Every structure is written in C-alpha cells, then in structure tokens.
Amino acid sequence: MTLGTAWEAGRLDTKRGQPRVLFGRMYEDPEIERAAFAPGGRVLCIASAGCTAMQLALRHDSVVAVDINPAQLAYAGQRIAGVAMARGTAEQIMRFGRALLPLAGWKLATLRAFLALDDPAAQHAFWREHLDTRRFRAGLDTLLSLATLRAAYSPGLLASLPRRFGAVMRGRMERCFRTHPNRTNPYARALLLGELSRDPPPREARRVRLVHADAASFLERSAAASFHAFTLSNILDGATAAYRERLFRAVAHAAAPGAVVVLRSFGEPAGDIPGNRAADDRSLLWGVVDVRPAADFAA
Ligand SMILES: C[S@@+](CC[C@H](N)C(=O)[O-])C[C@H]1O[C@@H](n2cnc3c(N)ncnc32)[C@H](O)[C@@H]1O
Structure with missing residues (x-):
C-alpha cells in the first residue's frame, strides 16, 4: 500500500496480479444523491461500475x-458507451453465496413472490415467516464470518467490517424490507437474484469525464472551490487514517461554498450521525450514508 488504501491493488484478495473489474454494477442508491445535491454545478464521484456517474449526468452540468x-x-467507460453490464469479482462471490440458499430452505418461487411485494408491512411479515429462518441466519453468519471472508478479501478490506457482520447484515436487510417496496427496488433483486440491469445509458452519460486517479490526489490538484458536490462511495473502508485525513483536506480545498458530500461505509455508525441516510438507501448494505456540508471537512 503506497497511498494508504487497500483498493490500490485493484483486487479484493491479496493475490498478486493485474487489477480486475471488481464491480459489474453499483450497490449505491442514487436517490440519496438526487435528494442531497442541488441540480446543476460540477460533481465529483467514484467511477466504480459507472451507475452513479450516469445518473448524476442527468441533473448536473x-x-x-x-x-x-x-x-x-475502463469498464465504466464501456458501460457509458453502451456495452452491457457484466459480472465482476463481487458478483461472482455473491453468486457463490446465492448458490447456497437452497441449503437454508429458500426456494426460487418463494423469493420471487417476496420480491414482487410492494407493501413494506407485508414484506416484513413475509420475511419473518418464510425467509428469516434459523438455517438462513446460521448460513449467512457463517458465510460472512471473518474465517470465510478471508478466502476472498484482503485484511485491509476486512478490517473495515463491523464485528458480527452476518447479524449486522441481516439487520440491514430487514430494515430495507420493512421500509422500501420490493417490487420497485432493483437492489433487492440484484442482491437476492443476481439480476443485472439492462437499461441503456442515458444520452447525457457521454458528458461524464473519467479520470484514473485516487480521489485525494485528484482533488489536491483540482482548482480550489471548483466542485459543488462529492459522492465518495465507501472508499474509506480499507483506507488508513492518514489517507482519510488527506481526502478530507482535499475535499475542503476543492469544495465550492455550500458544497455537499455523501460518504458511505459498511461500518456501523459510531454514535449518532445526524446526516446518516443509510436507512433511505434501497441498496440494503450500508451502515453509514453520511450526507453533510463539505464545510465540515475544513480543519
Ligand atoms: C469503494 S468500491 C466499492 C463498491 C461500491 N460501493 C459500489 O457499489 O460500486 C468502489 C470503487 O472505488 C474505487 N476506489 C477505492 N478507493 C478509491 C480512491 N481512494 N480513489 C478513487 N477510487 C477509489 C475502487 O477501485 C472501486 O472501483
């Protein structure tokens, strides 16, 4: 790690080798950014699979x-050019996990019936009665235990996960199912069925500028006060405290007056975070979706 982030390797595991496409799609709900950012202006995002960038292009200059x-x-660039979504390393790992679901007693027909529901109260009852079984709980907790995850993830990435990750994830899933209608939630289908989106890119996506850089270095060399919004994915999961501080300083430097920052994390929130929108994000996964003024990052 020369920069101070485990993402630098371009791989989820510790094996040496070429960087890989890790994410075939994104697991971040852009409705968060839509609600948080004023339209227009200049926005910085993390490319990942390009999903958020393409959505932002619809509303920002x-x-x-x-x-x-x-x-x-390169994959994000292909998607913007209209190439179909493919599975990355993360989707392959999740496919392996889903293949074990029949062992928990889950049937495809039951899952499809669940995902067709649109009343959160009915979903919650269905979840409790048919899916949140003892075997499912034990299976997920084993799958998401450090001992299992070590096979696929580097120590740097694992260090960012909360303790008892399986139980924490089950809690986040249940929170989502009792809050957001399944029928209109593409993230629930992506997670539980492995569904990829077939939506073509919007025309505005061609305006996205792709840059190969880490966010802190890029922002440090950007003009002062030149961005109106920042959405930084969960890039600090797996980064050192020094990189975190560097990124926050760089955001403060590049932020225009009134700029807003969205920062996600798998971690559990440490205490009360007033701007935590994790429960509003339909992608189920997040412990923290922190929405706050960039001015907070100024020393
Ligand atoms: C943090 S990862 C996690 C996946 C993401 N939550 C999603 O749903 O797509 C997303 C992307 O961030 C990139 N990344 C990680 N740290 C970065 C950094 N410091 N600067 C720029 N990109 C970074 C990774 O290479 C990856 O493509």
Whole structure:
C-alpha cells in the first residue's frame, strides 16, 4: 500500500496480479444523491461500475468520475458507451453465496413472490415467516464470518467490517424490507437474484469525464472551490487514517461554498450521525450514508 488504501491493488484478495473489474454494477442508491445535491454545478464521484456517474449526468452540468483501479475505470467507460453490464469479482462471490440458499430452505418461487411485494408491512411479515429462518441466519453468519471472508478479501478490506457482520447484515436487510417496496427496488433483486440491469445509458452519460486517479490526489490538484458536490462511495473502508485525513483536506480545498458530500461505509455508525441516510438507501448494505456540508471537512 503506497497511498494508504487497500483498493490500490485493484483486487479484493491479496493475490498478486493485474487489477480486475471488481464491480459489474453499483450497490449505491442514487436517490440519496438526487435528494442531497442541488441540480446543476460540477460533481465529483467514484467511477466504480459507472451507475452513479450516469445518473448524476442527468441533473448536473459536469460530472468527473475518478477511480484508482484502471480496469474498473475502463469498464465504466464501456458501460457509458453502451456495452452491457457484466459480472465482476463481487458478483461472482455473491453468486457463490446465492448458490447456497437452497441449503437454508429458500426456494426460487418463494423469493420471487417476496420480491414482487410492494407493501413494506407485508414484506416484513413475509420475511419473518418464510425467509428469516434459523438455517438462513446460521448460513449467512457463517458465510460472512471473518474465517470465510478471508478466502476472498484482503485484511485491509476486512478490517473495515463491523464485528458480527452476518447479524449486522441481516439487520440491514430487514430494515430495507420493512421500509422500501420490493417490487420497485432493483437492489433487492440484484442482491437476492443476481439480476443485472439492462437499461441503456442515458444520452447525457457521454458528458461524464473519467479520470484514473485516487480521489485525494485528484482533488489536491483540482482548482480550489471548483466542485459543488462529492459522492465518495465507501472508499474509506480499507483506507488508513492518514489517507482519510488527506481526502478530507482535499475535499475542503476543492469544495465550492455550500458544497455537499455523501460518504458511505459498511461500518456501523459510531454514535449518532445526524446526516446518516443509510436507512433511505434501497441498496440494503450500508451502515453509514453520511450526507453533510463539505464545510465540515475544513480543519
Ligand atoms: C469503494 S468500491 C466499492 C463498491 C461500491 N460501493 C459500489 O457499489 O460500486 C468502489 C470503487 O472505488 C474505487 N476506489 C477505492 N478507493 C478509491 C480512491 N481512494 N480513489 C478513487 N477510487 C477509489 C475502487 O477501485 C472501486 O472501483
């Protein structure tokens, strides 16, 4: 790690080798950014699979999407050009996990019936009665235990996960199912069925500027006060405290007056975070979706 982030390797595991496409799609609900950012202006996002960048391009004058992983950046470029979604390393790992679901007693027909519901109260009851079984709980907790995850993830990435991750994730899933209608939730289908989106890119996506860089370095060399919004994915999960501080300083430097920052994390919130929108994000996964003024990052 020369920069101070485990993402630098472009791989989820510790094996040496070429950077890979890690994410075939994104697991971040852009409705968070839509609610948090004023339209227009210049926005910085993390490229990942390009989903957020393309959504931002619909409402903002200019979108810069940076990624530290050249393979991931090239993939985002292909998606913007209209190439179909493919499965990355994360989707392959999740496919392995889903293959075990029949062992928990889950049947495809039951799952499809659940995902067709649109009343959160009915979903919650269905979840409790048919899916949140003892075997499912034990299976997920084993699958998401450090001992199992070590096979696929580097220590740097694992260090960012909360203790008892299986139980924490089950809680986040249940929170989502009792809050958001399943029928209109593409993230529930992506997670539980492995569904990829077939939506073509919007025309505005061509305006996204892709940059191969880590976010802190890119922002440090950007003009002062030149961005009106920042959405930084969960790039600090797996980064050192020094990189975190550097990124916050760089955001403060590049932020225009009134700029807003969205920062996600798998971690559990440490205490009360007033701007935590994790429960509003339909992608189920997050412990923290922190929405706050960039001015908070100024020393
Ligand atoms: C943090 S990961 C996690 C996946 C993400 N939550 C999603 O749903 O797509 C997303 C992307 O961030 C990129 N990344 C990680 N740290 C970065 C950094 N410091 N600067 C720029 N890109 C970074 C990774 O290469 C990856 O493509």
